[in-house]
Amino acid sequence: MNMFKQLRNLWIPCASMFALTCFGNAFAQVSYQVTDLGVPKNDNYSMIMSVNDEGWSEIMAGNFLPGQGDSLSGVPLNGRALINVDGYYVDLGTLGGPNSWMNFGEINDFAQVVGDSETAVPDPNGEDICGFGTHLTCLPFLWQPFHMSALPTLGGNNGEASAINNLGQIVGMAENGAVDPSCQAGTVNNRVQLPVLWENGNAHALPTVDHDPDGFAFWINNRGQAVGYSGNCSGPIHGIVWENRTASALADLGTGGFAENINDEGQIVGTVGSADGTTQTGAIWQIVKGTGTTQLTTVLGLLPGDAAGLAFGNNNQGQVVGGEWNANFYWSHAFIWQNGVMTDLNTLFPASSSLFATFAAKINNRGQIGGMAIVCSGPHQGEMHAFLATPVKQIAGESIAQAAPNCLESNFPAADAVNRLLKKSGPGGQFVRAFSKRH
Template sequence: MNTLRQLCNFRIPCVTTIVLACAGNAVAQASYRVTDLGTLHNGYFGCAMGVNNQGWTETQYGVLDASGKLVKGRVAITIDEFKLDLGTLGGPNSWDNPFGGEINDRGEAVGYSETSVPDPDGEDVCGFGTHLTCRPFLWQYFHMSALPTLGGNNAQASAMNNRGQIIGFAENGILDSTCPANTTNNRIALPVLWEKGQPRPLPTVGSDPDGAADAINDRGQVVGYSGTCTAALHAVLWENGKASPLPDLGTGATAFGINDRGLIVGLVGSPDNSTYYAALWQNGVLTNLRTLPGDFTAIASGINNKGQVVGSTQDANFNWSHAFIWQDGVMTDLGTLFPASSNLSPTMANQINERGQISGMATVLSGPHTGETHAFLATPVDESIDKSVADVVTTQPKLPANVGKQLLPRFRPGQFDR
């Protein structure tokens, strides 16, 4: 099976043993004070996605039933340890896209939510198995409102900037001829920019019918991908209404983050299409950041204006393995910089703000919540550390199988599920 297709079918990972990667430079890096953002409504799963420059995070939280099935997903804003459930647009669940900057410095947030209306075409774009219509939302002034689509039934918002511009993808209602038979989500989905509440489709590359916008900076530059129903063929920069494909290694790429200097991060397929690596684009030049020693894949998802990059790696079975920070040309396992007292093993890092604070998810190492997946916020501190969570062997969390579908609902190069 194509490795890039496997990514969309992955289960949220389990870490059996933390590998002490880049141990030689752990002391030289900043250490972190870690806030465990936990779970919501007695749930089991938490993952902090976006983080603004105040240190507020937009976080996904999942609730399980007695059988261990994910039955509810909610988006919340977390401020320190305070959690505000943003609610829904009438359906049971809300969620946000991976890696995006979903919350701006004013505390406005975006994502997507189920409505109470069944999808007339049987699609399940929100990914919870309910087949309810899925709409992008803007949350501001303690109120969630739906954003319009491009004529179709469904859309999702991925990120917004401090100017109030929102990006994501939206269906136009047209059947996508590039979808294989029996594809559940089979309508053309286009990258879209919402300004003052109105959607504007962004162009795709060449004859590509589909695409999605994943990140936007405060200059209005947008990045994401362009492709077909089953393949992300190009990482793309949109600027001044023009789509410019970014260089890759011949097997596709996707862009997930862009800073105000125009530096772009994402992932790029390996030349033999067997795996994918964290990628950095600067002035149209691709730098392959590769992955941590012992891991199989890497995704770069966030970059601040200092050029610090964060992301996540996976093992050969496509389980989330480690969170990383890349700076000064070196990729470091973020777990080696967490104090042992945090009781968390970070497996995903999503965004980094201008203060160097990092949002992500981690496995609880011990105690009554052992094996659960909790959201975290890591804040850099000057003090040195004398022990790492890499010194502790983790347990394998038993996560519900359908959580992964919400975490990466439409993934990317090579092939992805719709």
């Protein structure tokens, strides 16, 4: 069946049954079959931001300056939102401007996709929320086969949609038009950004905590529980979980944090600052059923040689994925955490893939992982490509970690050449934030 016929039949409610029959062996794999999803013509970068339980993925693709695609401070020169369905690509288009994107974003099991897109209208306040240097209005979008439509803001000019669950509930960020009092003079994106829930086409502001002026809802599960952060113009301060439009702060180590994802079992993943405020690592929280409270259950360690990291995705079986970066603020290793053990994904990728995974964004209930990787050899060497990794019950043989241990080094500039963007995130701590409010 071709892609177009598949998309027309998406609303048959079989995805959950399919997941139940497939995920049972997710923990049993010893390696992955890795698919290089490549880059669109004339691009040098692509990354999966979301993969649903059918194995279909949402991809952001575009161009960065050479060597900047895997930098936390890299700025895209252009970009497009795509989906990949069994090897077929669909360009989602834009809302009239030159670029679309998804710093967050999701494809649910019914091929509904959310993200953000530029329009053709210049931002009247000179903001550049989509981040391409065009200073065009940036709007949250909902795409469903085969049409992109804008979602409303909270009265401001800009917004971003970050996730959609299988009930059609959408979360993200929207401006209300007010000047953000916490922004320093000269800040480009200086309007209040509020966490938002879209239901039935209407935008509802979600509360922040501790009188924080800003916030962002990153993910929503199929129970309607959402997670993200509240903070100020400089970035996150408190990790947040929202239930029934009520905000609760997540525990941290005293130096801030934020939440990235929540599965249907109430397990939340994200990042926290260390107690001394010198770094950040991945973290796991759990909603305690029947109590309305959460607990910080696990602070993840770091892989050897890495400086910091975050947990970005998890599935209903408690598998957690994310990425870490080095001292030069470049993504260095994708990881999977399961059964209390963190593993470098590159030790589970075969050498034949020629892909060294630097970031794992999401994992579905079948155990498939999507993210980005650097190409270690061949005509596309040095490019950042989207990958989809499917667990298999076989020994990988030589891994890419063994075959190309120095794959990343040629792509890392000298420390003094790195444009470091540091985002304050709470008292006493600084977070490097790859996907936060841009200045």
